[in-house]
Amino acid sequence: MLIDLPGCALCAADRDRLAHPFVGGVVLFARNWRDRTQLTALCADIKSVRNDLLICVDHEGGRVQRFASDGFTPLPPMRVLGQRWEVDPNAGAALATACGFVMATELRACGVDLSFAPVLDLDYGASTVIGDRAFHANANTVTALASALMHGMQLGGMANCGKHFPGHGHVRGDSHTEVPVDSRTLEQILEQDAQPYGHLCLRLQSVMPAHVVYPAVDGVPAGFSARWLQGILRERLCFGGAIFSDDLSMVGARVVAGQPIGVGRAAELAWKAGCDMVLLCNPATSQDFDACLVALERSCSQATPQRKQDSEARRHSLLPIAPALGWDALQSDGRYVHACKTVARVQIRV
Template identity: 35%
Template sequence: MTPSRPGDRGASLSAEPLALILGVSGLTPTPWEAAFLREINPFGFILFRRNVRDPDQVRALTESLRALVGRPDAPVLIDQEGGRVHRLKPPLWRAPPPAEVFGQLYARDPALGREAAWLNARLIAHDLLALGIDTDCLPVLDVRHPGAHDIVGDRAFSEDPDEVTTLGAAVIDGLEAGGVYPVVKHIPGHGRAQADSHEALPVIDTAFDDLVAHDLVPFRALAQAPFAMTAHILYTALDADAPATLSPTVIERVIRGACAFDGLLMTDDLSMKALAGSMEERSRRSLAAGCDLVLHCNGDASEMEQAARGARPLDSAAQRRWDTARQQRRLPDPGYDAAGGLARLGELLNG
């Protein structure tokens, strides 16, 4: 399918941001992408490895994306977890360790584990904000389960929900101290999945009470986070017909209810194979189910158009949540000693 020319959709620039976060295809927006983004006015953007060459290029890209929508505070997201998942790579950027490393240190010394997790997140925020990236899809609050698919694996801190909560709180605080919004994921929990949701729809048959007692613990404890990302997982005890991202029952009863999360709720990537239907249908159903924002990552122009057709402007509840996030955002200490923080983190991890 060939993408239409901007203007062919019969829509003009929305006064309110569209409830959509989009990726672009390369190091700079193409002429088509620039015109499309200017027209539809998405809420924010997400960067991947294909969008990264060097610091000057990334800074120019984040500036250009915000200029296209005329909003200097339009969020720019990235997945900079560490371990297997980091878009900014050596030698130009530090490679953070996976979450499991902090869980192992915590098991030996809880105080040092918390300190290391905070320092690592603070250093990530320092790197991101220098590039104009203000939102990190971190921390992973999934509780690891023995025998589950390794799509989570060492991205999880621990098999103990209380340890996940403690270390997740340290990461949130470290990111926020550096002026970066955290995105907790993957609510209501990906740790039991027996399949990779990038490739297939995982099905979890665990009873609701067991989920509340275990998997939901970190999400409930850290419900004040400004953003959360859904899990593309079918929880048969909650909704046997729709994965969490598309389920009004899961979002209302579990995410907004049992977890009491009142921040901005975004989908995981709409282009993942766990979801069925066109991008337009996925986008529309996610928002109808109760998500505030839909996320489309791969930069495919035709899919971006479909996702935009299924989206709507930010509604009043989402706007209230975004206003709250902006009001509560912390400004980083301009005198932060990143070199000293890095040296201390090295001591902790190598000690």
């Protein structure tokens, strides 16, 4: 389970939760941010509880960038990269690589391990929750730009996470507040939205499914569907990395087959469908935390030893394998300086 934190520093209850063997990491939000010094201290404190905890954040750029002051470079929305690609594909790819490198190196300099990026949804112009977070409407363009962004992240020592499988861009509904339904056929989805996952399957290190129902394929949201996660993502598209659930506190994760379910049941369904890690974030109460733990302990006790070992190995594979440059050293790193200039020039033109 990946959990959230209420503030900018750990309290005794936070430490107890992080020490639990069924907790594998933390998801940070803007409420956990005051400045770089505080963020760096918080990440170090989390690692002091358990060094293998995975520290994650949504830091895509544009309107989804949790840390955007005190020296952090403002990253453009991914749609800007798509617009740049239309003018000059090489320049668009270079900008994507620069964004990925800046994102990864700045976060890692403060102790963050993973940003949930890139967004692989297609920009149909329908979804307000995705909108300019998507690179483009064309699947091939999304694949090319995502590949370049992932390369930049890799150069910065960070793994990647493609989201929201198999695609959230076609529906208007926001899974934070409702249960979106995409009525297209499996063939239509595979030929369009899921294409980037097939093309990038050997390079994607983790994937986050959508809290969207695709009734032509399965009657439950993709994150609870063994057909989507195991039959299609793992077997048909040959994805071998880690699978995160999206936040189980979202409305899209709390209604299955038209019936409301508790967070414990949601965690159980996500694990049984094939998720390696489940996210429990906004807002998570002590009762929700306990319910998730009980459900996961029960589910894991029924799983094979191999399944548990594989999931834990995939979680560990997302941890950085090399030390990061500190913030001061980063400012004089030639690649970082060049990447920041690339990002700044394009933003000024836009």
